[in-house]
Amino acid sequence: MLANTEDTRHLSGPYVVSGKMSDVEALKQLVKKGSFTVHQSSPRTLVIEKAQLPKGHAKHVYAGGEEEIVATGRQTRSVMTVGGEQMQATMPGQNPLQALSILPGVTFTNVDPWGNNEQNSSIYVHGFSTTQLGYTLDGIPLGAGAYGNYNGLSPQRAAISEDISKVALSSGTGALGTASSSNLGGTIDFTTADPKKKAGASVKQIFGSYNTFRTFARVDTGNFGNNNSAYFAFSRQDARAWNLNGANRQGGYQVNAKFLHKGEKTKITAYFDWQNKSEPNTQGLSINSNDWLTDPTKQYTRGAFYPDLAAAMANYPSMSSKSKAPAAPNNQYYFSSAQRTDFLTYLKISHRFNSHLTWDNNLYFHYDDGAGVVATSIRTNAILTILGTYLDPSASKYIKNGQFTYSQKGIDPTVWNKTGGTGFATRTTEYTDYRGGLTSTFHYRVGHHNIETGIWYERNNNEAARRWYALSATNTLTPYQTPKDPLFTQWQNKFYTDTFVFHVQDTWKVLPNLTVMAGMKLEQVNTNGTLPVAALPQSLATNTKGSKTLDSNTQTAAGGTISAFKPFLPAVGMVWDFTRHEQVFVNIQKNMNSFAESGYGTTSPWGVSSQAEFEDFKKHGKPETSWTYEAGLRTFRPINSKFLDSISGQLEYYHVNFYDRLGAIKKPDAGISGVGTTIANLGDVTTDGVD
Structure with missing residues (x-):
């Protein structure tokens, strides 16, 4: 059996299974609390896979970061994550930054219900304001979040809200490799969803x-x-x-x-x-x-x-x-x-x-x-x-x-x-901005x-x-x-x-x-x-x-x-x-x-x-x-x-x-x-x- 340790780390077994049952039934009982499924691919092979959870079911992964709202991570820093499903359930189409307002230490205000109005928008994390934080999308820099657009763009302009799979807030300090020159008070990382395997x-x-x-x-x-x-x-x-x-x-x-x-x-x-x-x-x-x-x-x-x-x-x-x-x-x-x-x-x-x-x-x-x-x-x-x-x-x-x-x-x-x-x-006030770069x-x-x-x-x-x-x-x-x-x-x-x-x-x-x-x-x-x-x-x-x-x-x-x-x-x-x-x-x-x-x-x-x-x-x-x-x-x-x-x-x-x-x-x-x-x-x- 092969399993991702981040998926199995939280299991507190061993679980006791007693009674008369087949090996397949016994194995199903042993792994069901870990949200896994078992099926027989050949007479001598049992395959164990991660189960597809019901819609709305939180995927609890200790220190892994798969949950809809999670304050974990195998990090030396504080990292809190809001998942895309949770973000859309709160307000469909909303600014991903607005979704972070449910987390401790974050204050976000805006005159627009979606949080999209940039002139009347502000975010504070541990006392640091909008332009003192760092922002990335899939690892690429979004700049300092300034309304005047001098070195980037806002996250809602960088990706459609429904295509964001998660938003991760490092509320104290960002990772050393974060592409930001403004992150005095932490970083906000946006991740876009990957294409689906099925058409x-x-x-x-x-x-x-x-x-x-x-x-x-x-x-x-x-x-x-x-x-x-x-x-x-x-x-x-x-x-x-x-x-x-x-x-x-x-x-x-x-x-x-x-x-x-x-x-x-x-x-x-x-x-x-x-x-x-x-x-x-x-x-x-x-x-x-x-x-x-x-x-x-x-x-x-x-x-x-x-x-x-x-x-x-x-x-x-x-x-x-x-x-x-x-x-x-x-x-x-x-x-x-x-x-x-x-x-x-x-x-x-x-x-x-x-x-x-x-x-x-x-x-x-x-x-x-x-x-x-x-x-x-x-x-x-x-x-x-x-x-x-x-x-x-x-x-x-x-x-x-x-x-x-x-x-x-x-x-x-x-x-x-x-x-x-x-x-x-x-x-x-008329703006133009051309920027390009490389991270390696x-x-x-x-x-x-x-x-x-x-x-x-x-x-x-x-x-x-x-x-x-x-x-x-x-x-x-x-x-x-x-x-x-x-x-x-x-x-x-x-x-x-x-x-x-x-x-x-x-x-x-x-x-x-x-x-x-x-x-x-x-x-x-x-x-x-x-x-x-x-x-x-x-x-x-x-x-x-x-x-x-x-x-x-x-x-x-x-x-x-x-x-x-x-x-x-x-x-x-x-x-x-x-x-x-x-x-x-x-x-x-x-x-x-x-x-x-x-x-x-x-x-x-x-x-x-x-x-x-x-x-x-x-x-x-x-x-x-x-x-x-x-x-x-x-x-x-x-x-x-x-x-x-x-x-x-x-x-x-x-x-x-x-x-x-x-x-x-x-x-x-x-x-x-x-x-x-x-x-x-x-x-x-x-x-x-x-x-």
Whole structure:
């Protein structure tokens, strides 16, 4: 009999079988509690196989990770897994990140029931936020999870939700070989399902409130040729944003394809993902300070007027008005949306030279094209100052305290007319991202040692530009199109980044029940950030009391190259099975978060407002680092009662030292323009907790 030890480890036998029965019947009785089946393939051969469990039955595997929700793993780190079936049972089609919110130590929020809205999305794990975690799909890097798309894409754009077989969270630290340069606070690994062995097709259809529908279809070829298999999947989702009217739709199209070849010594996997989506960026619900005291039903206002331009224009004073009513003049957009198109593909080749040596290679490429679009009222000093700087820089009578204002003279008619005469203008942040790379890892087993060493290299070219467009009664635009023919480009950033990571580790089975791991990684991320189009100094002006001209003191950064480099990031850990059902794990690891490849208004060295401040940070600034200490107890106890098969769990204590935290420091009256922003290391943070 051959059996995977991870499938049989939890069996607490020997089981006693008594009575008069055949050898087949006796063997069936002996293995039935292990979820195995027995059949006779020949007069002298009995075959024992793992049983197909009923739908919804949890597959309890101690330290294996096959269960729908499991907090185990033969790891020195805390690893918790949510299976694809559990994820879809909770919410069909949901963002895989949202599924992790059922786990301890994880906080995920989103304004969308599916968790897909990226601007209004956040995840925290042990106090670390979205861009301080690491994300991979089948081992390929997804970047830092940033809304601005500077080095990757979100998991729901990388794979259709129904094609995700499991999501694994390393809540303290990720594996040394994880392809991430941002994983201060752990990693989240998404695994796509393999093609099925039998040919078939499935279609799932969802209808719901808010005019919701979601279609998922998948076709599996089954095994063909020389151990080949593949599938093709398609999804279409459309729904009304719950806090906007019916014309504000969210959703899009997505296609996945996966090919698998299993040779005697070589395994080849090819994957392709394409997605195109557009979704409104809503501000949630805002308090309407004018009406709610007298009419509680008007306590909150919707975040956008689209498609009712007349109502949007009526909500604000006319061009000549000198009043500031309503009290919060920019609390409602005409519309705002995120538009994203992605192509992601990888080719993975794993070759087993012999029983001791294997070699895994993964070549990948990703292209992203997108825009964040906001049709906003021009009736704020910050926005008027930006528009006036480019459209009517000499209009001194509309300038007070170094900024354009409408509170004294009304809105400058030149600015009003050039932006379309509606009191609204459309602002975009337009993104493109080309990145490709390779991961290559050797696994060598010798004696009681499992040695792993590998590299990850990536080249990433990304660009972001801020542009402004007119919005007129005849050219109202929509949330689903990127405008053309801008009035002007306020700024444009380009970043060229090379990432190189090397790691090596040894997992040593010191005793049958004691395993020790030790290793390190070298990480270097070089980024050259340039500014082909720099913002005019006046468009980033601060208030200058009494000034009748635009403040021109604020400079703009020309950019340059900065390297985040750590030659030695160590890790050491231990797993001890001190009983047949319990194990203790300990892990200590250091990680680094490379600098964000983004510019104006972000927490990045290139987000400062002068070249002098950039050079100062380059000389004195440091990348964020963390030391994480984990220790815990895992247990798996077979129950085999009428109501319970088993009970499993994990208790973990963690301690984190977070060093050189980066923060953006803004001057007073900076507004939304990020005026005079300085980036600095703000000190250290210590965290203790128990899951």
